[in-house]
Amino acid sequence: MQYKSQAVAMPYFIAAIGLFVGQIIFGLIMGMQYVVGDFLFPEIPFNVARMVHTNLLIVWLLFGFMGAAYYMIPEEAETELYSPKLALAMFWIFLVAGAATILGYLLVPYATLAEMTGNDILATMGREFLEQPLITKIGIVIVALAFLFNITMTTLKGRKTAISMVLLLGLWGLAIFFLFSFYNPVNLVRDKFYWWWVVHLWVEGVWELILGALLAFVLIKVTGVDREVIEKWLYVIITLALVTGIIGTGHHYYWIGAPEYWQWWGSIFSALEPLPFFAMTVFAFNMVNRRRREHPNRAAVLWALGTGVMAFLGAGVWGFLHTLAPVNYYTHGSQITAAHGHMAFYGAYVMVVLTIISYAMPILRGRAANSNKSQVLEMWAFWLMTIAMVFITLFLTAAGILQVWLQRVSDSPMSFMAAQDQVTLFYWMREWAGVMFFVGLVVYVISFFVKGETQPAKA
Amino acid sequence: MSGIFTKSMARNIFYGGTVFFFLLFLALTFDTERELPSRDNSHNITPEVAAGKHIWETRNCIGCHSLLGEGAYFAPELGNVYVRRGPEFIKAWMQSMPTMAPGRRQMPNFNLTDEELDELVAFLKYTSEINTANWPPNIEG
Numbered sequence: 001m002q003y004k005s006q007a008v009a010m011p012y013f014i015a016a017i018g019l020f021v022g023q024i025i026f027g028l029i030m031g032m033q034y035v036v037g038d039f040l041f042p043e044i045p046f047n048v049a050r051m052v053h054t055n056l057l058i059v060w061l062l063f064g065f066m067g068a069a070y071y072m073i074p075e076e077a078e079t080e081l082y083s084p085k086l087a088l089a090m091f092w093i094f095l096v097a098g099a100a101t102i103l104g105y106l107l108v109p110y111a112t113l114a115e116m117t118g119n120d121i122l123a124t125m126g127r128e129f130l131e132q133p134l135i136t137k138i139g140i141v142i143v144a145l146a147f148l149f150n151i152t153m154t155t156l157k158g159r160k161t162a163i164s165m166v167l168l169l170g171l172w173g174l175a176i177f178f179l180f181s182f183y184n185p186v187n188l189v190r191d192k193f194y195w196w197w198v199v200h201l202w203v204e205g206v207w208e209l210i211l212g213a214l215l216a217f218v219l220i221k222v223t224g225v226d227r228e229v230i231e232k233w234l235y236v237i238i239t240l241a242l243v244t245g246i247i248g249t250g251h252h253y254y255w256i257g258a259p260e261y262w263q264w265w266g267s268i269f270s271a272l273e274p275l276p277f278f279a280m281t282v283f284a285f286n287m288v289n290r291r292r293r294e295h296p297n298r299a300a301v302l303w304a305l306g307t308g309v310m311a312f313l314g315a316g317v318w319g320f321l322h323t324l325a326p327v328n329y330y331t332h333g334s335q336i337t338a339a340h341g342h343m344a345f346y347g348a349y350v351m352v353v354l355t356i357i358s359y360a361m362p363i364l365r366g367r368a369a370n371s372n373k374s375q376v377l378e379m380w381a382f383w384l385m386t387i388a389m390v391f392i393t394l395f396l397t398a399a400g401i402l403q404v405w406l407q408r409v410s411d412s413p414m415s416f417m418a419a420q421d422q423v424t425l426f427y428w429m430r431e432w433a434g435v436m437f438f439v440g441l442v443v444y445v446i447s448f449f450v451k452g453e454t455q456p457a458k459a
Numbered sequence: 460m461s462g463i464f465t466k467s468m469a470r471n472i473f474y475g476g477t478v479f480f481f482l483l484f485l486a487l488t489f490d491t492e493r494e495l496p497s498r499d500n501s502h503n504i505t506p507e508v509a510a511g512k513h514i515w516e517t518r519n520c521i522g523c524h525s526l527l528g529e530g531a532y533f534a535p536e537l538g539n540v541y542v543r544r545g546p547e548f549i550k551a552w553m554q555s556m557p558t559m560a561p562g563r564r565q566m567p568n569f570n571l572t573d574e575e576l577d578e579l580v581a582f583l584k585y586t587s588e589i590n591t592a593n594w595p596p597n598i599e600g
Contacts (some may be wrong), residue, residue: 038561041565046522046564128521189589247484416600434564
């Protein structure tokens with residue numbers, strides 16, 4: 001690596017992968033509970049498994065983003081990190097807080113956990129994805145501020161590139177919009193309305209800036225294409241993302257008690273939300289086709305291309321599938337939503353974090369790229385996980401279409417549980433696809449331990 | 460993209476576009492806030508409803524159920540459960556959990572007191588009277 005302090009990225013990446021494994025194990029547990037309802041009950045009720053599954057996802061992606069920033073910012077700013085010690089301290093604080101929170105979910109009844117952690121002082125818990133105890137939420141803010149301070153100071157003392165500006169903007173936005181997680185009015189409509197300022201303005205807003213910056217950084221490195229060209233693309237992509245995504249928030253406001261004009265605003269703007277992802281795919285392939293060098297890390301190139309394609313499919317196509325208000329009227333809160341959620345998170349955020357890990361980790365370990373043997377294994381992991389995710393999405397989509405038909409469209413609608421019984425077959429197939437994903441993940445982890453001939457990293 | 464379209468033009472469009480659409484979003488939010496009282500049933504929020512929402516949150520109901528379509532999809536929609544089942548059924552249901560029927564999805568027993576059950580039902584009643592633009596499509600949710 002070019003700057004010694006980039007090394008702090010390594011523990012972040014390792015923690016990210018470790019928590020990723022945990023996330024998938026709990027995903028498999030939930031998938032099993034969909035078909036064998038009393039599986040692990042009462043030890044791990046579904047709601048607990050789901051909290052662990054989704055919270056681990058968020059936490060490991062945050063680890064990934066922070067690791068990525070610690071790796072990228074010194075190189076972009078052409079200077080050492082402002083404070084590697086602070087970065088390392090924050091790593092341990094975040095890891096311990098995250099682990100304690102997960103253990104709290106698993107070991108303490110949620111209501112007791114809420115009482116123990118100050119939820120009666122300021123009630124923020126028990127809302128989807130924002131289940132964290134108040135003290136964890138405050139911890140997240142402190143870690144985020146220390147992290148932002150660190151990378152902002154680094155950028156200020158060094159070179160300011162478009163990539164680092166976009167990355168900083170995305171990360172600051174992430175921290176700022178998280179503050180809405182502390183706002184929980186009794187008025188349910190208002191609660192939901194601003195809940196989306198965290199959830200939507202993260203994943204369909206500022207996170208896309210982070211995604212774009214990470215992808216652009218890796219593409220510059222592996223293709224050798226001129227920075228001017230890549231950064232121009234980056235601006236175009238994030239323009240499309242925010243111009244469509246901000247008002248696109250409206251697609252969550254159709255049925256929660258907000259005014260009905262959101263059906264128009266939400267439908268029109270969110271129908272355009274696939275555009276940035278389409279541009280991203282074209283961008284990635286274009287840059288790789290115009291490459292000026294053959295980077296020895298072919299696995300990283302594969303992840304970068306895969307991110308474009310899968311983000312477009314998962315976030316773009318599967319999002320569009322149910323975003324128009326007249327369609328969403330029937331699909332809202334069904335397995336269609338779950339299908340979209342899985343592929344979008346995997347295609348956009350999981351894959352981009354794995355892209356930067358794939359690129360940076362060998363360099364952090366002192367080589368330009370992993371050995372051929374290790375890369376072949378990593379590429380196997382890529383295909384296993386990606387194809388498994390395609391199947392998970394297809395099976396959930398099939399389940400969702402059937403569910404919507406039986407429960408909502410039919411002249412004699414079935415009850416929720418009766419409809420669920422009818423789609424069991426698809427839930428079994430989803431679980432098997434989940435097992436395939438887990439196998440891919442195991443192969444991925446193994447690829448880090450496979451040795452072989454490598455070239456030393458330059459500088 | 461040709462040479463005429465430069466990076467700084469792209470950057471300016473990004474900042475301009477983002478600021479414009481964020482301001483538009485704020486304007487729509489402002490208007491939403493103005494209109495909410497006519498739709499959100501907030502005039503029926505009592506201390507009992509507030510206590511019910513607190514119970515809803517601290518038992519992590521959203522971890523299995525959806526409420527106005529948001530949440531998990533493991534168990535039935537509860538935004539309209541007050542209309543679908545009625546207060547007595549809801550209370551009796553919660554008290555008889557878990558069924559322990561082999562192979563069936565299980566709901567924990569939260570050991571709520573009668574007062575807490577009433578509060579939870581009050582919250583679900585309030586929720587069912589929010590104007591949701593006629594969603595869900597039918598009573599099954």
